[in-house]
Structure formats: C-alpha cells, structure tokens
Amino acid sequence: MSNPALSTGGQHLSTDEKKVLIKSIISKYGIYFVFLGLVLFMSIMHPAFLTVNNILNIIRQVTSIGLIALGVTIIIITRGIDLSSGSVLALVSVIAASLAQNPDWGARMYPALPMLPIVVPIVVGLAIGALCGGINGFFVAKTGIPPFIATLGMMIVARGAAMIYSDGRPVSSLTPEYNFIGQGEILGIPFPVILFAIMAVLCYILLNHTRFGKYVYAIGGNEQAAHVSGINVGKYKILVYILGGVMSALAALVLSARISSGQPGLGNMFELDAIAAATIGGVSHSGGIGTIQGTVVGALIIGVLNNGLDLLNVSAYWQMVIKGVIIVAAVVFDMRKNARKS
Amino acid sequence: MSNPALSTGGQHLSTDEKKVLIKSIISKYGIYFVFLGLVLFMSIMHPAFLTVNNILNIIRQVTSIGLIALGVTIIIITRGIDLSSGSVLALVSVIAASLAQNPDWGARMYPALPMLPIVVPIVVGLAIGALCGGINGFFVAKTGIPPFIATLGMMIVARGAAMIYSDGRPVSSLTPEYNFIGQGEILGIPFPVILFAIMAVLCYILLNHTRFGKYVYAIGGNEQAAHVSGINVGKYKILVYILGGVMSALAALVLSARISSGQPGLGNMFELDAIAAATIGGVSHSGGIGTIQGTVVGALIIGVLNNGLDLLNVSAYWQMVIKGVIIVAAVVFDMRKNARKS
C-alpha cells in the first residue's frame, strides 16, 4: 500500500523506533508503574507494609469501594456517571441487615420474624440494588436527563429512604452466616477479597468477551453509531445502571457483614472514591475508554495510600494533603492521558 | 437577499407552526415554569412563604451555593468540573477569618496582630481562592489530566490545608466590618443578596458580552476548533478555573461573615449542590451549553426546596426523599433536555 502507516511489518527497529516503543509501553502501563512505585516506597518506609496480613488488609479495605468502582467503570464507559452508589449501599445495608438479625437480639427490627435462610437478605439486598440502578437507568435512557441529575436524585432519595427505613438507627447483631460475607475466610483468604476478585474477573469477561461489553464501548464511543448499527441503546443503558446498583448492593452486603450492622449513614462519599478509582485507572469521562484492570489498580492505589499513610503515622490533616497530591501526580504521570485526549 | 431561509419575514403562522412555537417556548423556558410552579405550591401550602422576609431568607441561604454555582457553570461550559469549591471555601474562610479577628478576643490566632483594615482579609481571601483555582486550571490546561481528578485532588488538599491552618478549630469572633459582608443590609436588602445579584449580572455580561464568554462557549463546543480559530485554549481554561476559585472565595467570605467564624469543616459537599444547581439550570456536562440565568434559577429551586420543606415541617428524612424526587422531576419536565441531546 502507498500508505506507510499501514505496513508496520518491518522487523528491524531503529533506536528512534525503540524510544517510541518504550514510550508507548510506559504510556500504556503508566498507572501500573505508579502503583508499583507506591508499593515499593511504602515497603521501604515501613517493614509491616509488605506482609501477607497487611496486603490482605489493604484489599479487604478497598473491597467495597472496589466493587462499586467496577460497576461505575462500566457506567462511565457509556458516558454516564453514578452518584448514588454510596446511598444505595446504605439502603441495601439496612434492609438486608433487618432480615438477618439474630433472633435472640432484643432490639430486632421485626421482633416476630423467624430466622430466615441466608439467601433471603442476600437476594432482597441485591434486588433493592438492582431496583435503584434500574430507576437510574430508566431516567437516563428514557427521559434523556443527564445521568448526573438522575443519580444525584437517587443519591438523596436512597439516603432518605435508608434513614426512614431504619429510623436513623443502626440495624445490628446479625447472624454468623451473614457476617461470614464480610468476616469469613476461605483457605486463609478473606471472603470479601475472594468476592472482589471474582467480580473483577466477571466484569472483565463481561466487558471484553460478550456482546454486552462491545455494546457498552460502542454506546460510550459513539451513541449514534451504536444506534444506527441496530443496538437498543436504551435497553443497554438500563442494564448498565442495574449492574451498577447490584455492585453497590454487593458492597453493602460485604460492608454491613464486616461490621455486623446495617447503617443508614454507611457509604457516605463512597461514590466519589469509586469514581476516583476508575478515573485514576484510566476511564475517560468522555466515554468509550476504560478497563477493569485499570480500575482495580486505581482502587488499590487508593487503598495503599490510606493504609500506608496510616502506617507511616502521617497526621490526619497531612494525610489529606499528601493523598490529594499523589492522586493528581499519579494521573499526571500516567501518560495515557494523551491517549484520552485524542 | 435571494436566500429565503435567512429572511424569516413571514408573518402568518399556521396552527401547526403555533404548536411548534409553544412547544419551543416551553422547551426553552421549562425550568422557569418549574420554578414558578414550586413557588406557587409553597405559597399555597404555607402563608409565610411568600413574604419579603422569607424571600430574602431564601436568597441569603442560597448565596454561597449560588456564588459557587456561577463559577462552576462557566467551568462546566468549557467541559470541566470543579469538585474543590467546598474545600476551597473552607480554606479561605479560616485564613480570612484569622486576619479579621476582634483584637480583644482572647483566643486569637495571631495574638500580636494589630487590627487590619477590612480589605486585607478580603484581598487575601480572594487571592487564596484565585490561587487554588489557578492550580486547578494549570493542571487541567497544561498536563491534560481530567478536570475531575485535578479538582478532586484540590478538594482533598484544600480541606487538609484548612485543617492544618486552623488546627481543626473554628476561627471565631470577627470584626463587625467583616461581619457586615454576611450580615449587613443596604436599604433593607441583605448584603449577601446584593453581592449575589451583582455577581450574577457580572457573570451574565462576562458570558454574553465579552470575548472571554464567546471563547468559553467555543472551547466547550469544540476545543480543537477553538484552538485552530486562534484561541489560546490553555490560557482561557486557567482563567476559568481562577474565576471558579474566586467565586468560592467570595462564598467563603459571605458564609464566614454570616456565622462570624471561619471553620475548616465549612462548605462540605457544597460543590455537589452547586453543580446540581447548574445542571438543573440546563448546563450540559458535554460542554458548550448553559446560561447564568438558568443556573440562578437552579440555585433558587434548591433554596426554595430547602426553605419550603423546613417551613412545612417535613421531617429531615422525608425531606431528602422529596428533594431528590423534585430535582429529578424538574429536569425531566424541563424539555431543554431535547436541545441538549441533539
């Protein structure tokens, strides 16, 4: 072909080309380098950082943000946003917890309720999450209002609903089976960590190996193009928000089981951390760009920062300053920004 | 001219055309109708709602959100976002307050400081706001990182800095001159209300009658095209974020003077309310679309909701639910969404 750009078949790389190659590797994997650098720094600074226990600690601590971030990644790829995650988490946590209270606990929400099989609170919780997400998706897809507003509304409504349902009080003393979701271990690995890993893999497959995933990228990349290719854009948008709601519900189950209590104030501002994790991981708010692996690393960066700065005994106020600076620096270093711009 | 389309001189409208016209009026002014409807409803529900005092109340209460919303409107029109407003507000409030404490107050931050002229805290406060905004703008314009991340970083850093500066404590007992900014009245109209009105008019002029405004819309409309048309995109982006920072600083002065105390926890989540006000008012997050008058109405809708629901003695929890529902409903009704989509 006459176009040189097409035939990159040549095998011998000049130094110039090598430079370009190295640059493109760094630019492709920038955020992973940032993550490794951060881990390296922390382990030099504190001996306890790189212990198995602490690593499980970090992952367990980012599980709920991470789960939400997985869902929100997919939502942002379609050019959406979800501000309601934290509130939906709270709502699901109180409802699920109210169905999983110890029968011998005096202050049960439903004193007459028999002990329900563990699937009941789980299924009901996930259903509530799906419902909230579905409502978000309905408004985004069918009325055309900006996702920011639709999910902001849900953010306020779901928080209010959680308060009303629980009368502003924690719903505590949950059954051991329920607590297992947040506190259990399998082969020494905390259950939340396993759950997060499974969900990350599932989301990865969903995005990369299913039609659903292709449509998600297409809708975010060029909604009109997706539409004229025969894709039911509205339907897939609704599905995407439902998925987001379900991920928030999963986070709710893990978190409430972890503290053995559902609370209407839970998950405050989690949406922001989750969106930050996705954005650090390279998801573009202009749609069509983003990966699950990036988001996982983004979430881990946030986890490492929180954990490491605590370990290093950085004062709480200075932690904020340092955290803010590092988040910005990480993304500046991550040269994928160039890819994002074009 | 030979071109028929440009000379829309035809005077006789068919009924069909009239329908289209009415539809286009509603679609253009939808949110104003929503606002009027809300006001009507509230005044029917509570006799005290439509009193001069209460109206001034509402405006005074939305002043700080409103000021921030003006700045954030312009930022969003350029396709940006500013999450740092609330934190910058806190930082400015403690710094400005520390320079305006009563000399006879025992717990002054700078016990040796003489009483400074009132311009000092004001100018320093505005300068801090401009600086924070400038840093936001620098990162957005010069490194190409997403505005979400740049301003999220500033959100965390500025809050931390406010905590460090004030050691987490309120900075209280401010001079009467300073308090005037938040509590004073001119001809019976509260000074914050006057300030908000002036700033809204200035921003309106800025957006509609200056080169700056045309460039803001052009950058949001198509950044590359703006660049080729000879616009120094980077410079104007920085200016836009500086303006946002200054508006946050103004809000900080008003708010701290109102409560006669600078506080590091002030302005928590104000950015969200401000962005909501702008979005309700029709600003599009895809850039290029939005008006000051829309944002003012958006802020007033939020103010009317907060005030009206308090008057009607709706319980705090139900207030959340109702507020969320009304915000979504308002934007659904506002048919400008159609304009936004195409």
Next chain:
Amino acid sequence: GQKDDGRIKIGASFCAFNDTFQMYMKDAMDAKAAELGDVDVVYTDGKEDITIQLSQVENFIAQGMDSMIVCPTNGDAAKSISDAAIKAGISIVYLNRMPTELPDGTYYVGSDERTAGQIQGKYIAEQLQGKGQVGVIMGIPGLDNTVKRTEGVKDILKDHPEMAVTREQTGRWMRDLGMSVAENWITSGDNMAAIIANNDDMALGAVAALEASNMKDNVLVMGIDATPDALAFMKDGRLDATVFQDPVGQGAGSLMVAYNLAKKQPVEKETWIPFELVTPENYKDYL
C-alpha cells in the same frame, strides 16, 4: 510487646477530626502523653465512618500497637472492631461513645450521650416551667450522638404534657446550616419557646438567626460541648446554656487506661466522666 526503644505505642482512632470537641480530647491526650514521656500516640481520622475506623484498627494491629483507643462513630457497630482487637490480643479502650457490648479485653472511658440530651431537656423544662414548644436542631442524621442526644431531650419532654418537640431538622453539626434551619423556623411563624441543638456550633447559628430578627429574648437556646466559642457567647449573654463534656477527663483518662493496659497494670473496666450543665451562673468555671 514493647519495641526495642522501650517506648509504648498507642493508636487512637477518632470519629471525626472536624469535630471540635474531639480535637480537645486529642489535645488532652497529647498533653498527657507528653507528661508520661515514654509513649507515642498515633492519631487517625475516621471521617464519621465506622468502616474506615475498622480499617484503621486493622492498620494499628499491623503496626504492632501496644494498645488502642477508639472513639467509635457508632457504638452499635463496634463489635467487629472489638473482635479484630481481641483476635490480635491487643486491648482496646473505647472513648466517649459507649459500644453496645464490652467484651473482655475492651474498656470504656466516657459518658452517656443520652444523658447530655436529658440534661438539656431538664434545664429547658425548668426554665420554661413545663410549658412551650421546642425545636431540636440535629447533627448528621444517623450518627450515634445525633440519635441519642435527641432521644435524651424527648425522654424528658415526654413527662411534660404542655411541652412538645414541634420541629426537628438537621444542621449537620455546622453553624451555617444550624442558622439556616433556625431562620426558616422563625419565618414559619411558629411560637417556639426554645431551640435545643445537638451541639454548640448549631446552637450559635440559631442564636445568630434569632438575633437577626430580634427574637433572641423570647427564645431559649441551648447546645452541647461548652466550646470556647459557646462560652464566649454565654459571657455576652447570647447563649442560654450548654452541656459540658469533659474533654480532658475523657482524653487524658482514656490515654491513662490505654497506657496502663500496655504496661499490664490493672485498670477499671468502665470509667464514667459525667456531663455537666453550664449556665450563665457557672460558665466561668469552664473558661
């Protein structure tokens, strides 16, 4: 175990660093630590989120703290924190907010939030001679102290048939939001005899709102915490009453318990530091 340098390490997780009262407890702990000389305290900010605090406790354990102090956002949810501490064999001292359960290896220093509300209710009822409508400005909804302080007020007013909480709204602990709430109540034209706030900052906001409409003389305002700002207001006759919660007693007390636990000295399981009523008569004692 103790580190090579022989110094004792204590981790302290506060529920919110932007809460002024907690900062005073932290100050008292700092002072006490300096006095003891051989102890290092690590402070973390729980940001009003019990799950963040749980993470911080886990981090403390990873760091090998000798003992821990936790001021829990939510007493009901402290169980998992206790479990983690017990499992790691590190004693934990709860500060300021009482957990629902206090298993072996956990201790408590502080007061009962509910009594603070009850003190408010009693004082207001007395001042109003058992008659009048009351508005309550609450903290962030769903938090332990918000719920319990508000309940405490209602506990008392229940017994006064001619008194009632007619309005209840949230000011999220903030002075400006407390002020807005009070302004809206004032315009509503309700005949309110007293405003009781869950903390001082919101009470001071209410005072400012009442003064702006020249109604301060008709309405009693009461807060909780006795912050320096509140005491200054009281000195000027602007705030009617508040409730003092002893940050030094609690902060220093909890540090002593944690210190003794680390040194394997005997300690009390529960140390109660009472709330105290502060009125224009006795405010000078708290300056």
Next chain:
Amino acid sequence: MQAEAEVVLDMRGISKSFPGVKALDNVQLSLKKGSVMALMGENGAGKSTLMKILFGMYSRDSGTITLDGQDVQFDSALDALENGVTMIHQELAPILHRSVAENIWLGREPVKGPLGLVDHDKMWADSQNLLRSLDLDMDPKKRMCELTVAQMQMVEIAKAISYNARIIIMDEPTSSLTDKEVKHLFEIIRRLKEEGVSIVYISHKMDEIFQICDEITVFRDGQYISCVYSRDTSQSELINMMVGRELKDMFVRESHHIGEPMLTVHKLTLEGKFHNVSFSVRKGEIFGIAGLVGAGRTELIETIFGVNQKSSGTIFVDGKEVDIPSPSTAIEHGMALLTEDRRQTGLSLMLSVEDNGCIANIDNYINKFKLLDLVRLRKETREECQKIRVKTPSMSTPIGNLSGGNQQKVLLARWLLTQPEILFLDEPTRGIDVGAKAEIYKLVSQLAAQGKTVIMVSSEMPELLGLCDRIMVMHDGKAKGILSHEEASQETIMDIALN
C-alpha cells in the same frame, strides 16, 4: 434492462418538518432491483433526511414507504437492517477507540460456546475475508482512530456491504476518498448490481453520477423535481434541474495581477510527516497543492498555520521571517485556515450558526468598554453568511441542524470575516453542491483579484486545474515539483505524484 426490472422500493408523498424548516415536502423516490439511483440536489435539499426516514432514524410526517410491494414503517435502524436495508452515513460514524473488526460487526458479533461469548477469532477472520474480498489491505485489529479518514470511510463501506442487504443507501460515500478508492468503490458497486442489490447513491460529484448511476432523482428545496435516466440527460441539464438556473462556467478565472511574494516557506520539516518543503506564493496568486491521501499536505499547511510545531525550516510573510507558535499568531499575520475535517477541527455542533461564524473574528468587535459590539457582530456575521448563501432557518439555529454543505459554508464565512491576506483552504468543497462550488470558486478568484493569496489543498483534480496559477505536487512528505497552470494536467500531476 432497467425497464422491466421490478421496483423494490417506492417512497411516495413523504413530508418532514423540523422546527423552522420544511425539509421535505411531498417527495417521492422509486428504486428498481439491481440498479443504482442517484439522488441529487443542492445542500439542504433534503437528500439525507429522506434517507434517514427510510432507514428508520427519523419518523416521517406523512407519506408511504413500500418495500417489495408491502407498506413498511421502520421505527429504528434495527428494523431497517432486519429488512435488508443498510446505509453508509454522510457523517462518519466510527467508534474511534475500537478496532476495525469491532466496528464492522457491531451489533452482529459472532458468539460461541454455551455462555455466548464473543468469538474473536471468527470476528478477525471474517473481517480479514471481507476486507480482502474488497481488496482492502488493513489489519482488522487496528483501532479506528489509527486510520486515515479515507480508510475509515472504506471500513464504513465494507460494513454496509457485509450486511448482505437488498438495498444500500450511500450518502456521499466518496467525499473523503481519492480517485483510487473511488474506482475501487465503483467496482464493488458494479458487482453488487450484478447480485441484484439496489443502491441509492448520493453525491455532489457529477462525473461519478454519470459513471455509475442508472437513474437520477433530483430534489430542490425539499421538493421533488424529476427523475430521469442518466443516459438521457447531460451534466448541464442536471445542474439546471438542481439549481433552478443556468450555471455557465464553473471556473471563472478572473484576471488577477500577481504581485510580490507574500508567503515563503523554506525547507520546512515536520518529523515523520514531511521534509524540506520549500515554495513561495505571491500576492494575488492561487496556489494549489496536489497529492495522494497521506502525502502530508494537510500537515504542511497546518504546520505553517501553527497547529503543529515545525521541526525545522523558516517561514517568511511579506518578506519578513516570522515565528508562528500557534494559530492565534498566524491569524495576527493575516492568515486563515479552513480545515479539512469540519467535525473534528471546525464545528461546535451545539453552538449557533452565528457563534460558529464569528469566533475567529471576535477581536474586531471589542469596544472601548472591553465589551463586544454585539449589534455589529451579528450584522456582519449574518451578512457574510448571506453573501455565500448559507441556508439556515436562523442565525441562532445550532449549526448541527444544518446540512453538511451549509456547515462548510459557515466555516468559510468564519474565515472570510477575518479578511485574511493569506487563505489556506484544505479540501474546501468537500460535500458541497455544484452551485455552491461554483460560488466558492468565484469567491476564490475574486479574493485573488483583490490581491489576496490563496493556498488550496484538494483531492479534486478538476478544481485545482481549473483555478490554480501553480500547483505543487506532494508525495510521501516531499514536494515533488511545481507546475504552472499551463503545464498542469491530470496526467502530468499523476506522473509526478507517482514518480
């Protein structure tokens, strides 16, 4: 042959209004099996609108659509696709950050296994086969954004063909193709015809119409004018039907005086794009740049204009050496650049015609209060748009609602407003109708006559040959030679371009 062929598609009495415009007024179109129907008309005549109605993207206000004798009503593109109708859209619709294969099979991805996972191997292989069958040599794993505009267009064409549809709508498929690819497309179309596929072909390029189309339907201002066999008509008759008047000479070369050198470029280089390009253009001269796609023409003029930073070389304006770090400096030096890709670098779709038109000229309306003289701004912008006959409901209409050709005209107005001394035009007539083309040509020669310098990049040989005083031929980033108006011909240029 056509006479006895059955009618597969019949659209009758179709009307459609948008706010402020009646885009279609009782029009008709009828398509026979295995034939190519050209749909012609000026910019804004309603061609795309009719096709979007057929394809289910717009709903019609009235009228009937009959497909194989049955009334149909497509509510969405999916309906149309399922009924054997596909469309190549006028405005490129690629998903930029996805691969060629993903773009082609979007909505129809092959799946495998019990879980219905996407069968990527099959997708790559199918794409490879499809592309090869169309003689296209590109890697289906490449992301769309790595392709040139022409390649993207070929992918769109390949995609449309892969549906094996009975009817293919082609809305200006060749607007960003060069001769080579156009030839290629025509071969494909001939093959499709033999297979009995019917095609609606929209284009503003006359020669194409006569090469490939069997029948021609003409619209004017949203109204049906007529339908003729292409063998029974002539170019001038066709133009007459479209424009409603006689169009004598497309290329009126007004006599113009060529003066002093205005722009001189010496050994300009942009690493990886073009090398050591030197030329000099005089006042009053129209200077053409020819070359194949990817020759580096666009990069060259964008670099002079300060969009890209040159690697080396010098630029002189009016005899003085200048440094142009950004477009704003270029504008200060009296330059203007009508860019090649109007969606990417030209339009702000949601902004009004007025805002799009005035943006490069804002500095001229600042009054002594530092405010804009909006009255004058509106007046002058409106007048400029009227001068080049922009068709729009109003100046405050979002420019995205205009037809493609009219959008292009507004962009031209943007630059004419700045009264440039040096005007760069990059493919200025892409997607523009004959009438408007003639007007633009007239305008260009008028500007030259006024002593302005015009530099025009074009892939349409006739317009370069017809207008330019000299033509520089570029190939692979190098200037291969400069021909005078007299020397230049299709053959000499191709000769130089291909060595």
